[in-house]
Amino acid sequence: MNVRSQISMVFHLDKCIGCHTCSVACKNVWTDRKGAEYMWWNNVETKPGTGYPTLWEDQEEYQGGWEVSDGKLQLKSTSKKKIVFNIFHNPHMPSIDDYYEPWTYNYEHLFDAPASDDQPVARPISQITGELVQIESGPNWDDDLGGSPVYAANDPNLEGLSEEQREQLSSVERLVYFYLPRICNHCLNPSCVASCPSGALYKRGQDGIVLVDQNRCRAWRSCVAACPYKKVYYNWFAGKAEKCILCYPRLETGQAPACFHSCVGRIRYLGVLLYDASRIEEVALKKDAELVEAHRSLILDPNDPEVISAARAAGIDEAVLESARKSPVFKFVKEWKMALPPHIEYRTMPMLFYVPPLSPVISSRVNGLVDFDSTEFFHDIDESRVPVRFLANLFGAGEEREVRYALRKQKAVRWWRRARTAGDVDQETALRMLAEADCTPEQAEAIYQLTSLCTFEDRFVIPPMHREQVIEQAQSPQQARSSAGFGFTTGTARSI
Amino acid sequence: MFDTLLFGVLPYVAMFTFFLVTIQRYRQRSFSYSSLSSQFLENRRHFWSLVPFHYGILVVLAGHIVAFLFPRELLAFNSRPLRLYILETAALTGGLMTLVGLTAAVFRRWTTAKIRTVTTVSDWLVYALLTIQVANGVYVAVAHPWGSSWFAASVSPYLWSLARLTPDITTITPLPWGVKLHIINAYLLIGFFPFTRLVHVLVIPNVYLWRKPQVVRWPGRPYPAS
Numbered sequence: 001m002n003v004r005s006q007i008s009m010v011f012h013l014d015k016c017i018g019c020h021t022c023s024v025a026c027k028n029v030w031t032d033r034k035g036a037e038y039m040w041w042n043n044v045e046t047k048p049g050t051g052y053p054t055l056w057e058d059q060e061e062y063q064g065g066w067e068v069s070d071g072k073l074q075l076k077s078t079s080k081k082k083i084v085f086n087i088f089h090n091p092h093m094p095s096i097d098d099y100y101e102p103w104t105y106n107y108e109h110l111f112d113a114p115a116s117d118d119q120p121v122a123r124p125i126s127q128i129t130g131e132l133v134q135i136e137s138g139p140n141w142d143d144d145l146g147g148s149p150v151y152a153a154n155d156p157n158l159e160g161l162s163e164e165q166r167e168q169l170s171s172v173e174r175l176v177y178f179y180l181p182r183i184c185n186h187c188l189n190p191s192c193v194a195s196c197p198s199g200a201l202y203k204r205g206q207d208g209i210v211l212v213d214q215n216r217c218r219a220w221r222s223c224v225a226a227c228p229y230k231k232v233y234y235n236w237f238a239g240k241a242e243k244c245i246l247c248y249p250r251l252e253t254g255q256a257p258a259c260f261h262s263c264v265g266r267i268r269y270l271g272v273l274l275y276d277a278s279r280i281e282e283v284a285l286k287k288d289a290e291l292v293e294a295h296r297s298l299i300l301d302p303n304d305p306e307v308i309s310a311a312r313a314a315g316i317d318e319a320v321l322e323s324a325r326k327s328p329v330f331k332f333v334k335e336w337k338m339a340l341p342p343h344i345e346y347r348t349m350p351m352l353f354y355v356p357p358l359s360p361v362i363s364s365r366v367n368g369l370v371d372f373d374s375t376e377f378f379h380d381i382d383e384s385r386v387p388v389r390f391l392a393n394l395f396g397a398g399e400e401r402e403v404r405y406a407l408r409k410q411k412a413v414r415w416w417r418r419a420r421t422a423g424d425v426d427q428e429t430a431l432r433m434l435a436e437a438d439c440t441p442e443q444a445e446a447i448y449q450l451t452s453l454c455t456f457e458d459r460f461v462i463p464p465m466h467r468e469q470v471i472e473q474a475q476s477p478q479q480a481r482s483s484a485g486f487g488f489t490t491g492t493a494r495s496i
Numbered sequence: 497m498f499d500t501l502l503f504g505v506l507p508y509v510a511m512f513t514f515f516l517v518t519i520q521r522y523r524q525r526s527f528s529y530s531s532l533s534s535q536f537l538e539n540r541r542h543f544w545s546l547v548p549f550h551y552g553i554l555v556v557l558a559g560h561i562v563a564f565l566f567p568r569e570l571l572a573f574n575s576r577p578l579r580l581y582i583l584e585t586a587a588l589t590g591g592l593m594t595l596v597g598l599t600a601a602v603f604r605r606w607t608t609a610k611i612r613t614v615t616t617v618s619d620w621l622v623y624a625l626l627t628i629q630v631a632n633g634v635y636v637a638v639a640h641p642w643g644s645s646w647f648a649a650s651v652s653p654y655l656w657s658l659a660r661l662t663p664d665i666t667t668i669t670p671l672p673w674g675v676k677l678h679i680i681n682a683y684l685l686i687g688f689f690p691f692t693r694l695v696h697v698l699v700i701p702n703v704y705l706w707r708k709p710q711v712v713r714w715p716g717r718p719y720p721a722s
Binding site: 089470494 | 526527528529530531532533534535536537538539542543546547549550551609610612613614616693696699700701703704705707709710711712713714715716717719720
């Protein structure tokens with residue numbers, strides 16, 4: 001057992017209201033710079049939809065992630081042989097057109113325009129060339145199903161859905177959509193790191209955050225192609241790769257990342273997971289259908305004395321272990337099995353998990369009460385407007401079992417709380433539902449607490465990052481004192 | 497006198513600048529070492545210009561290096577006409593590929609608005625020097641054939657004399673002006689090299705081919721080699 005600690009995340013999709021506050025917070029802090037205008041380290045997609053960059057889930061096109069060939073794990077995009085030949089031109093790299101050409105408006109014209117019969121207007125100009133542009137699409141062009149015949153209809157997750165289900169997704173009275181906020185997953189088996197010819201990308205040993213060492217990045221761009229989630233970006237001005245840094249400067253000072261901190265729907269949870277690094281490869285080689293469970297099996301119980309002693313032996317700080325025991329992520333992912341990794345079939349072992357969303361169902365009322373007399377309590381999960389198959393393509397590698405389990409438990413908790421508070425469901429029915437959903441009343445209460453009444457401290461359990469120790473190990477504190485701050489101070493000129 | 501300046505002094509100035517500035521730049525401004533790829537802004541023409549250019553110039557450079565390092569062996573190899581013809585054809589093909597790719601790259605940079613915005617003076621300098629060098633190189637290959645042999649016989653001894661710090665320019669002064677221009681321009685390229693994006697040649701990744709896939713950095717431990 002090789003115990004490591006990882007800052008992990010849960011996004012509770014049932015709570016996401018699609019307000020994009022996370023995206024804007026991130027944009028303001030990190031990517032409001034030349035060359036980074038088009039980047040959204042955090043973005044929120046409408047599902048069904050094609051996402052950002054367009055059709056990022058289509059790995060036939062982008063060749064992101066890993067594949068198993070001859071019993072060995074290999075990068076889909078750049079094997080070591082291929083990289084020698086593809087170094088001058090990366091055939092699977094998305095270009096700016098796959099994202100969008102960033103634009104602003106020539107507001108100055110409102111002030112500078114010569115006298116005229118017409119009101120001056122601020123026209124859109126490209127943030128790359130500064131020339132006037134005709135806007136044809138942009139990020140979230142398909143927000144709330146805008147343009148669904150083009151966008152929603154081409155969602156790669158529709159694979160395996162019947163013709164009837166597809167039609168229903170876009171028929172007027174049964175429309176449905178949900179939001180998918182996305183950041184870097186800070187994977188256990190990151191394909192961006194494995195693909196970097198310069199070794200510029202790395203995973204931090206102490207907390208698992210994946211970063212780009214920009215002083216080593218030489219713009220070979222393999223990472224952009226290799227990340228199946230398309231969460232590594234190329235700064236076209238600086239000639240360097242950039243990605244979500246999980247706001248590590250904030251984490252190191254005990255603050256939640258900007259997107260987490262600003263989340264209006266309080267859908268985001270952050271905490272430590274302990275995992276067994278020695279089994280990553282073994283797990284990544286499993287069959288698609290076994291992946292979700294195998295991935296979960298990597299996560300270790302921080303209350304297990306054996307795990308604790310192995311963690312101590314691996315040099316994990318006592319305070320981090322303490323934090324792991326309080327981790328909301330551990331509860332959602334391991335204890336309750338309600339949070340699932342996105343597209344685990346890419347085999348990067350993402351460490352961001354999603355609680356799949358419940359969606360409206362066709363319900364019937366008897367004497368003003370919701371009819372719950374069906375012999376099967378969870379029949380509506382199969383009748384929900386978002387087909388389970390669709391969610392399974394997103395969160396279960398095509399396997400419906402795990403998704404159905406998470407949805408059933410969510411529904412059971414809702415009905416349990418309804419029996420307790422509204423009283424339109426009787427206690428006995430609620431208890432039977434809990435039992436069928438593999439949940440105890442105590443667990444249901446805990447799920448309810450952490451879902452609905454969670455405070456800031458419940459959602460973000462940030463371990464002490466011990467910067468002082470890191471600094472002491474690297475250089476004398478006396479020296480560090482005079483160089484405090486983030487990053488380097490030289491500009492991003494393209495030559496000297 | 498003029499020849500001494502161009503062929504006896506200029507190479508040392510160029511090499512001195514090359515080593516001083518590349519090392520200083522790597523140590524002080526490692527961030528600026530980048531291929532500054534523009535594929536992200538324009539994908540299709542990038543393929544048709546940058547791929548032939550790079551493969552072409554690799555062939556041509558390899559030829560120059562072999563002729564410099566193993567002149568005697570090369571002359572012996574060329575003693576059979578068929579081998580000489582093959583070598584000559586390969587070199588000319590490489591040169592033409594480079595020229596076509598380079599022309600396409602210059603054209604692409606000039607006509608694509610997005611790429612013009614990320615173009616600096618040093619980029620145009622690189623293109624100007626490279627265009628002169630490659631066009632002149634193809635001209636030399638056509639106008640003065642059997643270069644693999646006469647290079648080994650006259651230019652290699654001169655280059656070795658430079659390397660031994662005993663410059664002897666007698667073997668190259670009688671060469672035609674086209675060849676002389678090629679040599680002078682090469683020194684200019686070497687001299688300006690460290691100030692341009694060409695430095696990416698020095699940081700081509702090789703460790704990648706045998707390193708472990710995943711890179712983990714721990715505080716207080718040295719970074720994994722790469």
